Amino acid sequence: MMQSIDLRGRTLDTLALRQLIPRPVVDVAVASAAARDLITDVADRGADALLEQADRFDGGRPASLRVDPADIDAAVASMDPSVRAALEEAIRRVRTASAAQVPSASRTELGDGAVVEQRWHPVDRVGLYVPGGKAVYPSSVVMNVVPALVAGVRSIALASPPQKEHGGRVHPTILAAAGLLGITEVYAMGGAGAIGAFAHGVPSIGLDPVDVVTGPGNVFVAAAKRLVKGLVGIDSEAGTTEILVIADDSADPRLVAFDLVSQAEHDEAAASLLVTDSERLARAVEDVLPSIAGATAHAERVRTALSGPQSAVVLVDDLAAGAAFSNVYGPEHLELQVADEDALLSLIHSAGAVFVGPSSPVSLGDYLAGSNHVLPTGGGARFASGLGAFTFLRPQQIVRYSEDALAAVADHIVALSTAEALPAHGEAVSARFPTPEAD
Template structure:
């Protein structure tokens, strides 16, 4: 991995931390005709794009429920146990994320504003195929949606020629274990368009689309945003490791590799004040990578412009660098890692200490693995129960409460040159105005 040395300097860290390019706007130009075709031609377009992009035309665009059940029955016992345990842990954490249904504030006698939290009505969940069939994304989307109280859930995931036009069996089995029977063998931008526009006789439109995907899925989300809600525009996965001389270089190297394995565009960044650790990690990477079956894409990711080792003067400068980077995943391998973690402002998820590697969060930590990338962690959050909820204010003033605050409202409205707003108050509270109206 290349080395970036910021010791003895105080640069704009956002300008120097490594990050690959991810040109969503260019991809929008490509996916716009696809999305428009789905809106205009429905199932015919979905079948055409399945043949073009997935090289197979599914017999059924909506996977039959009995197929889901069959694949669940055929799961290897150990795999099934792993699925069940991951679901249990994610549900346990999701239940702590749940927002109260109604919060009441009485701002003055007889003046009440309630905040009601309600789940989104219908959600479309996208699960990637591609280099790795991410069955784990099923539970990361479905569990918090179910805990939130979403009553209508649909999953879309690419068909596979390997399985006769069906999606990967693990994805279908996990849907069944979670009680989701509306599953579509539709991938890519066309899946997002199907959810956003709806396809008569096949898939009713949804209110919100969630889940990760490639750049074309992200571009379709951007193109259709407004017609449908989206969770985020997720880019390639990334990991940052903040480490000092107490870190085990074997662990750090393995964790950098684990995220590089996702995609040649994945970012792996080590931030350390220990040149000895940097050297040791770099020396270990070749041997660890060569032992895996995903060598090619790991090497491309680790040697790409989005990956590097950043040398800093001390922990304070290291914290400044990782806050500027705002990594999707941030590991802390330092003295007193828990205390250090609480000094971090910007990260999608923080993995504390040597025994909390990112792959734990990918599957069975109980946390979400649908997290903000590309620096979005500076202002955005990962997918939780709250992502599937919206809030509504209920304003309930009695006459005395309105009369008490009415002159203030009328004055404010008049200052904004909105006399109609003021009149809507005074027609109720000013005797002269009542008679005039």
């Protein structure tokens, strides 16, 4: 079902490993041209473009792009009690974990009267995207909204695609999750167009431009976020999901197989990888995988994902080689199912989130771990982090120098400004200390 990549007996540098890493055939760059056209159309024509895109891509033109707050209240009132209880617990856990991500202000004294303060200030307004294609993601509402609230963001807008089966309205479970968190500005719009609307604003529906756009989505959403980066901030290009499991002979092959299937059910392009130094475990996982995949609700989707070029069983000489492979891959989700977890964890430095031990499956992180499930994909974990309260915070340095403290470094400033051929910089300092001759 899954392709095999045998790296045993080979010494590979980073470049060689990158060339061997399995990835989806379609990448973000391929979707950029289409995403650019959709964004430009929204920037030019606003609501009309969004309504036409809803017809083309979502199969349901909403009666109103902006959701009536009464509809949000109604969705909360009609929630399944068990779903509500689960969401409320998820909110509690994510809020607690997110609060730990807010740095404290600091004050550094560099000399008598020479002080640099650092504070962390929230952005003013954010646009949070919640996908709605092959599944419904109220958990993504929680993962987007809670860190923004914890960071102190003043204005929050949320977008999710209109659903054909709900008459062109946002899915009621998405609305209910938003309502539980006190979000009243919700829009029925999806895909690249929604990202463009957040970035440029749509005055006719009361949508003001935002400062930061966050949230997962398909390859067109990821491409759109790449295109608007610079006009607004983004969290990361969170595209199709990935799981990489590093396991040794101590791992339970059934649990490994279930975890690979759990992420493969997201999308046909989802990536599931097993990296192991145990040929016995690899064969055992391959033996049980077809029956587990075949028994799940989205069996056909899972089979397509597992048999695609982005999924593989990778055999390595030892766990150190497995860690090296994983670090180059930079997985969104990394599971460690090995006998010596801490030793392996010490070798890991590139992963969106790391799940340690057989009782910490990725599914836990998707919902109730307290960690955030909006994570970088496509190798982005090598240089980016997952969503957190820090995503919505900007560090600002505040400089406070007394006259004596400035005088102590004035000559150095003049010397450096002269060396850089920017004499006015030094003159601005010297002017504060006029000589008798100057008077």
